[in-house]
Amino acid sequence: MNRIFKRSNVVFIGKTLLKLLVLLIALSIATFALVSISPIDPIEVYASGNLSMTVEQKISLEQKWGLNDPPVIRYFKWVSRLFQGDFGISIIYNVPVINVILDKVFLSVALMLTAWVLSGIIGFLLGIVAALNKGKLVDKLIKLWCLVLASSPTFWVGILMIMFFCVKLDWFPIGFAVPLGVNEQEVTLWDNIHHMILPAITLSLTGVSNITLHTREKLIQVLNSDFALFAFAKGQTKINFVKKHGVRNIILPAITVHFATLSELFGGSILAETVFSYPGLGNVAIQAGLRGDMPLLMAITIFSGVFVFIGNFTANLLYKIVDPRIGATNE
Structure with missing residues (x-):
C-alpha cells in the first residue's frame, strides 16, 4: 500500500x-x-x-x-x-537580466502579496455579511458593489484613487516606491509602506468580487443545511452558528478559490504599477515591451508563468483536500 x-x-x-x-x-x-x-x-x-x-x-x-x-x-x-542559467543582458539597463529581476521582484511580490491578503480578508468578511443578510438591502448593495468592481478596469480604478486620495485629500503620494529626492539610506519602512498602500488597495479590489460572491453562496448553503436548521430550532443565533460551525465549512473553499485568482492578480499588478509608477516587475515589463528588450521580457514572462502555475497548482491541491472526488476525476 x-x-x-x-x-x-x-x-x-x-x-x-x-x-x-x-x-x-x-x-x-x-x-x-x-x-x-x-x-x-x-x-x-x-x-x-x-x-x-x-x-x-x-x-x-x-x-x-x-x-x-x-x-x-x-x-x-x-x-x-x-x-546554462544565463537570461541574457537587458537592452534597456545594459546589465544581466537576472540582476534586474532580483532588483525589482521584491517590490512586486510585496505589492501582490499585500493585495492578495487584503482581497481575501475583505472578500471573505463581505461574503459572510451578505449571506447573513440574504435578500436585504445590505446583501443587494454588496452584490452590486461586486458587480461594479468585476467590470471595472484596474487602471481606471487606479486613476480614480489617485484623483481622490492623492490629489484631493493628499493622503498618499502619487507614485513611486520611495519619496523623491531622498537618499536610499534615509528611506524608512513607513515610507515604503506609505507608497505601497494605495496601489495595494487598488490591486486588491480586483479580487474582492470573486471571493465575496463565492463565500456568500457557500455560507448560504451551510445556513440552509439540515444541521443549521436544527441548530436554529434549538435557539442558536445565526451569528453564533457562523462563528462555531460556518467559518470552518467555508474557509477552505474560499482559500482554494482565492489561490486560483493569482493569475488575475499578476495581470492586474502590471496595470496598477504602471498607473502608480511603481517600480516593480510589471512596470519593467511594460518598458521592455515598448523598447523591444527581448531578453528582459522573456525572463519576466517565464517568471510570471511559474508564479501563475504555482497559484493554480496550489488551488488544485486544495480542491483535492476539499473534495477528493475532484482529484479522482482529474487523474
Whole structure:
C-alpha cells in the first residue's frame, strides 16, 4: 500500500513538472514570436536617445545583441543560454537580466502579496455579511458593489484613487516606491509602506468580487443545511452558528478559490504599477515591451508563468483536500 502511494505521488509530481515545462515552452515561443514580429526596432529605440550614433555603431549593436540572426536561431540561442542559467543582458539597463529581476521582484511580490491578503480578508468578511443578510438591502448593495468592481478596469480604478486620495485629500503620494529626492539610506519602512498602500488597495479590489460572491453562496448553503436548521430550532443565533460551525465549512473553499485568482492578480499588478509608477516587475515589463528588450521580457514572462502555475497548482491541491472526488476525476 505504501509503495502504491509513493508511486502515485511520483506520477503526480511528474505530470505536474511536465505541465509546467509545456507551459513555459509555449509561453516562451509565443512571447518570442510576438516580439520578433513587433514593429519596434530596439536599435532605433536605443539610438533615439543618442543622436550621434553612426551606422557602424548600429551594426555593431546588432551583432552584439544577435539581432542579425534569423528568429529561429535567436530563439534556440536564448534557450541554450537559459539552460546554462544565463537570461541574457537587458537592452534597456545594459546589465544581466537576472540582476534586474532580483532588483525589482521584491517590490512586486510585496505589492501582490499585500493585495492578495487584503482581497481575501475583505472578500471573505463581505461574503459572510451578505449571506447573513440574504435578500436585504445590505446583501443587494454588496452584490452590486461586486458587480461594479468585476467590470471595472484596474487602471481606471487606479486613476480614480489617485484623483481622490492623492490629489484631493493628499493622503498618499502619487507614485513611486520611495519619496523623491531622498537618499536610499534615509528611506524608512513607513515610507515604503506609505507608497505601497494605495496601489495595494487598488490591486486588491480586483479580487474582492470573486471571493465575496463565492463565500456568500457557500455560507448560504451551510445556513440552509439540515444541521443549521436544527441548530436554529434549538435557539442558536445565526451569528453564533457562523462563528462555531460556518467559518470552518467555508474557509477552505474560499482559500482554494482565492489561490486560483493569482493569475488575475499578476495581470492586474502590471496595470496598477504602471498607473502608480511603481517600480516593480510589471512596470519593467511594460518598458521592455515598448523598447523591444527581448531578453528582459522573456525572463519576466517565464517568471510570471511559474508564479501563475504555482497559484493554480496550489488551488488544485486544495480542491483535492476539499473534495477528493475532484482529484479522482482529474487523474
